[in-house]
Amino acid sequence: MEETNNIITETFKVSGMTCAACAQSIESFLKPLSAVQDVSVNYPNQSVQISFDKAQISPQELKSKTQEIGYTLFIRDDESNEQDFTQNQNDRLRELERNLLLAASLSVPVFILSMFFPNLLKYQNWILMMLSTPVLFWSGSEFFKIAWKRAKHFSTNMDTLVALSTGVAYIFSVFNTVYPQFFINRGLEPHVYFESAVIIITFILLGRYFEEKAKGKTSSAIKKLIGLKPSHVTAVRNGEEVNIAISEVLVGDLLIVKPGEKIPIDGKVKRGTSYVDESMLSGEAIPLAKNKGDKVFAGTINQKGNLKILATEIGERTVLAQIIKSVEQALSSKPHVQKLADKIAGVFVPIVIVIAVITFIVWYVAGPDPKLTYAFLGLITVLIIACPCALGLATPTALMVGIGKGAEQGILIQDAQALETAHKVDTLILDKTGTITKGEPRVTDVFWESQTEQSYLERVLYSIESQSEHPLAQSITHYYNAIENPIQVDEFNSVTGLGVTAVIDENRYFIGNDKYIHSNNIAISSTLENGAQKLKAEAKTVIYFSDNNETKGIFAIADEIKGSSKTAIE
Numbered sequence: 001m002e003e004t005n006n007i008i009t010e011t012f013k014v015s016g017m018t019c020a021a022c023a024q025s026i027e028s029f030l031k032p033l034s035a036v037q038d039v040s041v042n043y044p045n046q047s048v049q050i051s052f053d054k055a056q057i058s059p060q061e062l063k064s065k066t067q068e069i070g071y072t073l074f075i076r077d078d079e080s081n082e083q084d085f086t087q088n089q090n091d092r093l094r095e096l097e098r099n100l101l102l103a104a105s106l107s108v109p110v111f112i113l114s115m116f117f118p119n120l121l122k123y124q125n126w127i128l129m130m131l132s133t134p135v136l137f138w139s140g141s142e143f144f145k146i147a148w149k150r151a152k153h154f155s156t157n158m159d160t161l162v163a164l165s166t167g168v169a170y171i172f173s174v175f176n177t178v179y180p181q182f183f184i185n186r187g188l189e190p191h192v193y194f195e196s197a198v199i200i201i202t203f204i205l206l207g208r209y210f211e212e213k214a215k216g217k218t219s220s221a222i223k224k225l226i227g228l229k230p231s232h233v234t235a236v237r238n239g240e241e242v243n244i245a246i247s248e249v250l251v252g253d254l255l256i257v258k259p260g261e262k263i264p265i266d267g268k269v270k271r272g273t274s275y276v277d278e279s280m281l282s283g284e285a286i287p288l289a290k291n292k293g294d295k296v297f298a299g300t301i302n303q304k305g306n307l308k309i310l311a312t313e314i315g316e317r318t319v320l321a322q323i324i325k326s327v328e329q330a331l332s333s334k335p336h337v338q339k340l341a342d343k344i345a346g347v348f349v350p351i352v353i354v355i356a357v358i359t360f361i362v363w364y365v366a367g368p369d370p371k372l373t374y375a376f377l378g379l380i381t382v383l384i385i386a387c388p389c390a391l392g393l394a395t396p397t398a399l400m401v402g403i404g405k406g407a408e409q410g411i412l413i414q415d416a417q418a419l420e421t422a423h424k425v426d427t428l429i430l431d432k433t434g435t436i437t438k439g440e441p442r443v444t445d446v447f448w449e450s451q452t453e454q455s456y457l458e459r460v461l462y463s464i465e466s467q468s469e470h471p472l473a474q475s476i477t478h479y480y481n482a483i484e485n486p487i488q489v490d491e492f493n494s495v496t497g498l499g500v501t502a503v504i505d506e507n508r509y510f511i512g513n514d515k516y517i518h519s520n521n522i523a524i525s526s527t528l529e530n531g532a533q534k535l536k537a538e539a540k541t542v543i544y545f546s547d548n549n550e551t552k553g554i555f556a557i558a559d560e561i562k563g564s565s566k567t568a569i570e
Contacts, residue, residue: 165383266313
């Protein structure tokens with residue numbers, strides 16, 4: 001929520017929207033209010049962003065206003081708001097499923113009897129009417145309810161078209177069933193169109209069911225991001241460790257994060273050392289070493305040691321919250337093609353109604369006999385054909401699913417316009433680790449100075465690296481995992497960013513980068529140095545192993561390219 005003087009901008013979840021025209025209706029209904037500065041409705045994400053004067057109108061009043069035209073705002077705190085909306089969406093999906101099953105089970109016999117066996121039963125029209133009535137006024141009741149609410153405010157949406165077309169077809173058919181003599185006395189056959197009414201209701205319910213499922217999958221991408229943040233944390237309060245809700249954390253709190261736990265906030269390490277998996281932020285598969293003073297971020301995972309973290313950024317100010325906000329903004333953004341679709345959808349329904357009325361008049365005035373029947377058929381046909389507005393539904397739904405699917409796979413799309421223009425891209429830049437490569441560093445090359453000592457030194461190397469928590473050390477132990485009976489390590493020391501030193505059988509050994517070896521005045525033979533330079537030129541990480549006097553061997557570690565990377569890039 002943003003605030004400037006009395007004007008605040010808040011985003012609310014909204015239920016009840018069934019098409020792009022609904023978004024236009026909410027905007028056009030709320031914008032004229034004097035206390036409302038701006039309204040932006042995001043139909044795919046089922047949300048509305050409202051800038052309003054909090055001194056003149058409250059969120060509760062905005063909710064009441066929106067309910068007048070058949071929509072519900074969710075105005076509680078962020079977490080409850082999301083939970084209530086999710087529950088509402090789940091209830092909506094279950095209701096759609098029940099209505100769809102009822103509609104389908106009754107529509108099929110109506111369709112078969114009407115289309116293939118029109119005179120099979122003695123009281124067939126009465127049977128068709130009894131089968132059709134629950135479809136319209138139980139399964140399809142929401143169309144009529146919403147259409148009526150909109151009509152009271154002189155506005156329309158796709159539900160208006162559905163209600164008009166199916167309602168007219170049903171009433172015309174009921175009239176011909178109850179009082180067939182009206183047309184018979186005029187030399188006309190009293191046709192019924194129950195199948196048209198029930199089939200269009202069933203198909204639109206089916207479309208809405210699939211659309212709700214798609215929206216649910218997309219919102220799960222954001223839920224997964226939100227799920228990266230733990231609900232409860234361990235904090236140090238008055239010298240004691242207490243378990244508190246994440247919402248109770250304050251800037252300056254000291255938090256304890258144990259191995260395997262997610263870091264709840266952005267902060268700095270106050271005490272402890274560990275390795276933290278930051279792949280959700282950077283894509284870097286190798287955990288990073290964290291020591292006193294290092295920054296850590298919400299949603300990342302503590303791997304090894306206990307950390308005491310000083311909270312510096314909480315809530316909406318964390319990097320994770322900004323990522324979630326970025327995804328939501330991308331879902332809310334509209335490319336040029338959707339803005340055009342929204343404009344058309346906004347005037348589409350009234351135009352269709354006008355065309356339907358003109359069609360009725362033309363057929364009634366200039367059409368062949370029976371004029372009234374053809375006029376009604378023309379009216380119903382125009383309304384029914386116009387019902388599923390692909391222009392209003394397909395564009396925003398496709399964008400929503402695309403952006404949501406990207407977020408699910410860790411791909412953050414800046415906005416919908418970027419997605420629309422992606423076909424013009426001619427250069428692709430990829431992060432290497434975990435994208436092109438496997439994200440699993442492996443030992444690729446080994447060079448020993450002397451073959452005679454190699455067997456013993458391999459055991460020494462394996463024994464020392466087994467004590468280390470560094471990800472590259474694990475690559476070496478994995479390479480030598482066949483070694484049995486490791487040697488007892490008498491002393492072990494880790495130097496952050498450089499390497500480790502250890503004592504075995506009163507001999508001191510060093511494992512680390514070239515800077516670490518040189519800082520301890522240890523000689524490196526020209527043979528090993530030349531080999532190391534070649535390996536570095538291949539973008540491999542080189543690890544040096546030495547005793548107190550000379551370097552015994554070098555190891556190249558690299559992240560292997562995935563077999564599928566070449567095909568994927570092509």
